[in-house]
Amino acid sequence: MLLIACPWCGPRDEAEFHYGGQAHVAYPEDPAALSDEEWARYLFFRDNPEGLFAERWSHTAGCRRWFNAVRDTATNEIHAVYRAGEPRPVIA
Amino acid sequence: MADSVAASVAASMAERRSPAAAFAARFEAASAGGGLRLAEIPFLTQINLRVDPKSPAAERIGTAIGVPLPVEPGTAAGGGDLEVLWLGPDEWLVVGPDGAAPGLVERLTEAADGEHVSVVDVSAQRTTLVVAGDRARDVLAHGCALDLHPRVFGPGRVAQTMLARAGVVLVAGADGFRLLVRSSFAAYVAEWLLDASVEYVAGG
Ligand SMILES: [Zn+2]
Numbered sequence: 001m002l003l004i005a006c007p008w009c010g011p012r013d014e015a016e017f018h019y020g021g022q023a024h025v026a027y028p029e030d031p032a033a034l035s036d037e038e039w040a041r042y043l044f045f046r047d048n049p050e051g052l053f054a055e056r057w058s059h060t061a062g063c064r065r066w067f068n069a070v071r072d073t074a075t076n077e078i079h080a081v082y083r084a085g086e087p088r089p090v091i092a
Numbered sequence: 093m094a095d096s097v098a099a100s101v102a103a104s105m106a107e108r109r110s111p112a113a114a115f116a117a118r119f120e121a122a123s124a125g126g127g128l129r130l131a132e133i134p135f136l137t138q139i140n141l142r143v144d145p146k147s148p149a150a151e152r153i154g155t156a157i158g159v160p161l162p163v164e165p166g167t168a169a170g171g172g173d174l175e176v177l178w179l180g181p182d183e184w185l186v187v188g189p190d191g192a193a194p195g196l197v198e199r200l201t202e203a204a205d206g207e208h209v210s211v212v213d214v215s216a217q218r219t220t221l222v223v224a225g226d227r228a229r230d231v232l233a234h235g236c237a238l239d240l241h242p243r244v245f246g247p248g249r250v251a252q253t254m255l256a257r258a259g260v261v262l263v264a265g266a267d268g269f270r271l272l273v274r275s276s277f278a279a280y281v282a283e284w285l286l287d288a289s290v291e292y293v294a295g296g
Contacts, residue, residue, distance in 0.1 A: 063252065073238050
């Protein structure tokens, strides 16, 4: 079980959270102008790195807020948590 | 006419049954040894409040109910017969005595004064269970992953978390814990508490 530090509530069991996939996926500026292929790419295509990955989590059983975390997909180590709307922190 | 309305209101009040009412006798039996106290506090008023904590409305609301909204995550503030529990960075649960809901909603709405504020009476959503006594922490530790040591989770602390996989609002008071449990989960949590208590109750 991962221990995830909610930016509001502090460290809680992973079971209290919901996973929300890759963070910082920007909504297209002009969705109507996209081709079907471009729209599908926005909707369905996500990075799948081995290593650091910025992703969204929701503290569903707690404060019910969405936030972002930088997790190492190889080790499951969480390097940073930050509130929605904040920029992705630089991790050395 | 007015009499018959009053009579039917009184009748429906008399028929009210709290979600854990059926557990009263077993709670009392489990509390007899003195190391643990289980009980239900039925029908507390609970108002869900959402407002930007930095807005003038938040300040007016604090003044109107005599309790400044606690902004530190996981804390409660009390005053008079009201208690305000932090649920999120812009969300609180205002808890008061049975019957206080209509007046409280009116005071909160008045203080909001048309600003972007949400005030919802959710009193029927949850009931309140008391887990108190020297063994209260031991019982809760059977199903709650939080560190409940008084140094970390002493009086005035609040957490929305899981107890035996059921979502609860856990409130630490000077005289033990209160669990705000959804009505549909109350029987499950009551059964679970009684089961977790066995080793602290049997033989006193
Ligand atoms: Zn949280």
